[in-house]
Amino acid sequence: MDDLYRDYILEHYRRPHNFGVLEAPTASYEGSNPLCGDRITMMLGISDGVVREVAFTGRGCAISQASASLLTDEIKGKTVEEVERMTPDNVLDLLGIDISPARLKCALLSLDTVAHALADDTEEKAEEKAGAEGSASGAQSQ
């Protein structure tokens, strides 16, 4: 009867895939939509530029939680570059339902949270790298 609340959406909401925590994530981020109270923490285990493990926790509406469930399935095994190239349209395609403008934020919270987790990770890597180079050049000058 309802276009939005199809069986598979509700199934992902009730029994989300990859719901839980990683013991030692290499990247994680907590995203939220303060206006609706949706909240998602994404945890990624990345090695050799590939997302090997992914898990999330959170609470929120059916759309936000189903989107996180579908997205985590999708990105597992993908390279970081592939994940970084994902667009909102990719997520909407995964959901396969028509999302009204008012609910776009719910649908895209998971992708936004993954993007933040990756950005934080990249920054840390860059700092580590800069730190390592800094000490290396320091060593040379001595």
Add this chain to the structure above:
Amino acid sequence: MADLATTQPKDQAEPARLDPYRVRADFPILATTNRFGKPLIYLDSAATSLKPLAVIEAVDGYNREYSSNIHRGIYELAERATGAYEAARASSARLINAPEPAEIVFVRNATEAINLVAYSWGRHHIGRGDSIVLTEMEHHANLVPWQLVVQEKDGDLEFVPVTDDGLLQLEVYEVLLHLRPKLVAFTHVSNMLGTVNPVREMVEMAHAAGALVLIDGAQAVPHVPVDVQELGADFYVFSGHKMLGPTGSGALWARRGLLEAMPPFMAGGDMIREVHLRRSAWNEIPYKFEAGTPDIAAQIGMGAAAEYLMSLGMESVRAHERELTAYALEVLPREVPGIELYGPAAELRGGVVSFNLSGIHPHDVAQILDRSGICVRAGHHCTMPLHERFDLAATARASFNVYTVPEEIDALAAGLRDVVRIFDR
């Protein structure tokens, strides 16, 4: 406890019964249908109310027949506009029994009215270590402006807590008043719990402690009789768009002495008596606070809304909405499995019912109800601290008005059963 909802001396006679079916004929939007052909079931009046023909025509009349600026032109149109604008001020004053129309300052909404008081009065009277007493149930509009004032002036905010039943803890209020706050500011009717606060008693207590009192009447003026003289308040604010008037209209009422002593909030045209290059003298009240061309059409519409409400009779409006609320509080728990309701009993609340369905986010509730043409609010309703107090991320909210009928509450119950069915399948 006395009937907290009635702020006017009680008549012995019962108020005339409001006929909501007749009232509905005055609201053209109620004849519309949604994209599925379902009739509109509008249960979001606490966000903004629908507008009756009288208001629509008042706005239209200004735009079609006498669109011109006020307080300036020396020609017939301008005189007509000025007359209608000032008549709207008089109507707004009568609705809350203000002693004189000059004590009504027109603003965009209750939010602007509170900001006006915070910037003009607050920043000149709140100093280091001074406290302002608020409550946990305030709309962000009656919280954030005071946060800004105390941050700037190094003052303090204190909060009257809310009980599990959604009532203010007056014994804590009494203790907070020992701090000798400069100002006490609270809502007349809660926009989330619906609680009708014992405002008269609270004003008396505040005055006894030497504090001035601001009352946020945004959810009260449309729904309960308000008499600012009987309440004894110092500042009373309300929005036009929640009382059947247009968006962009609202009012601040304050006692003449206070308004005359307060410096201007915004400066520009119309608020001055004389302007020189390096100094100016202010106009008399209320114009001192009305810089620039206002939303003339909206304020004229607000005047028409005030007249419309007075023609229905605020005692009758209150009786109608109390009956509806009692009906909702009885029907919803009985008909909807897993529903949790927040707020006090019907006799202590306005026409607001916030709720959650077990395990279902309010946004999903609102989205599915929308298919049936039912409009409810979902979210924190600009009361994040109050939601935190009840450990809730969000709630769904149904709110009623003069045009709401019991059949719409039945439809809500049926719609909520559909929501549960969809999520349980």
